[in-house]
Amino acid sequence: MTTDDDTTDTTADGSTDTESSCGASTGTDEAEERTSKCGASDSDGSSSSSSGCESTKGEATDEKISATVDDFQSDPGRLVAVGLGPGQPEGMTGRARSTLMDAEHIVGYTTYVELLPDEVTEAADELYDTPMCGEVSRTEEAIDRALAGKDVAIIGSGDPNVYALAGLALEILESKGATASMVDFEVVPGVPAAQSCGARLGAPLVNDTVSISLSDHLTDMPTIESRLHAAAKEGFTITIYNPWSRKRRENYAKCCEILEEHRAPDTPVGVVHGAGRDDERVEVVELRELADLGETDLVDMTTTLVVGNEETYVWDDRMVTPRGYESKYDY
Ligand SMILES: C[S@@+](CC[C@H](N)C(=O)[O-])C[C@H]1O[C@@H](n2cnc3c(N)ncnc32)[C@H](O)[C@@H]1O
Structure with missing residues (x-):
């Protein structure tokens, strides 16, 4: 499964902290799990997800949902899909900014993490970005962090409902046996392109x-x-x-x-x-x-x-x- 979000031909370098902390106990080796499940950037700048941005509909990829809701022991945190608007900090809504200021973890495509104002990135405990593609693993990462008890914002350009990840987040929550209410799922709109x-x-x-x-x-x-x-x-x-x-x-x-x-x-x-x-x-x-x-x-x-x-x-x-x-x- 691949998604339509953030597909680009340009290579972005993943310069921010990409260490994962999903927190699920799936019984696998933790280090291995961090690479395969959480989808962090590889050192060469390519995504660890094998999702091909340019694959055509019907072509399967090996992006798979791994941890289910039963793998998480702690009380869930929050998951908010936040639309950044077109790009510049002043194009972001006040609500988007304050939601991001409150988020413990921010998850997103590298280009969008780099577009965040400094005060937002400095306020977050952790940033998790993937260079391009890998939308399913990135969204799952955000969900797993929320199920593990963190307050998580998953970000994207424009609005989360326009060719973006809001729907995918709900689909993955459902496929994990979780519910939207469990993570208080919310969408904070942004100005679409x-x-x-x-x-x-x-x-x-x-x-x-x-x-x-x-x-x-x-x-x-x-x-x-x-x-x-x-x-x-x-x-x-x-x-x-x-x-x-x-x-x-x-x-x-x-x-x-x-x-x-x-x-x-x-x-x-x-x-x-x-x-x-x-x-x-x-x-x-x-x-x-x-x-x-x-x-x-x-x-x-x-x-x-x-x-x-x-x-x-x-x-x-x-x-x-x-x-x-x-x-x-x-x-
Ligand atoms: C996957 S869609 C995401 C759309 C986004 N969720 C929105 O609400 O605008 C990516 C496409 O949005 C458009 N786009 C996103 N940001 C843009 C910008 N700053 N200027 C012009 N087009 C933009 C481009 O057509 C790009 O290929």
Whole structure:
């Protein structure tokens, strides 16, 4: 089982403390258990999980749920899935920040742990990060720590309910024979990429909008294609997540082809790379230009595309999607 969260082609170095303390007594050798169950970063910077980020749906990986609820003796702690928003500390909600300040352990993808403000990382007893992929083992790690009595925050970019780990956490809790109530499971929302990118572009999202992820390791490509056809045909504004990676060039090309089939070549498309991060770039292009951007630095796995609907236009460098007031009022 692999998940859609945080899939990237770039290699992040795992520089923070990766020592695990799951606390389950499964009867295995403790040292071995820490490597195999908790999924800590290997010294070469690769994840110990064998989850292939780029595997396609149906391809099994050997990420397995190991400890069950019966393996933990202590009273459970708490598990909170916290959305960080786009990246910069000021993009985080006050509630997310205070939840993280209260967490004893923070678990997340290395890039997101590195984005945390210093006061948050300094307040935590332990940080646990994995460089990339390994979402199942990382989520299980967070759960095991909570079942072992710690107050744990599992973090991700944007919102935990948008192509992210909130659902996976509940699924793994269930498969361990635990319950959500047992760890007081809670989701603290964050600003999703669609909204932070929309904000950088002006006002492209004010009417009906559909989000589609081009990542095909959890949803197969024919399904993604049929969703793209439907969304483009029905006139929604479309936000596209996970648009391009080296192994998914064809998905991006196919996506552009489908959009061009249903939308005019001059349809405005907002391209936002790294919203709220140091490498942020924002451009508004025409749909006819989109395919060629696939081979540029602008479009990668930290980019979100915002494809305007039939009424979206560009005014003063901003994308504007009319809400419909103009049909009722004179202004
Ligand atoms: C696995 S999804 C996670 C989405 C996240 N949970 C959210 O609510 O935005 C990862 C994708 O989100 C988008 N994304 C995340 N952070 C972004 C940012 N700062 N700027 C632009 N796109 C971003 C990219 O499309 C990326 O491939």
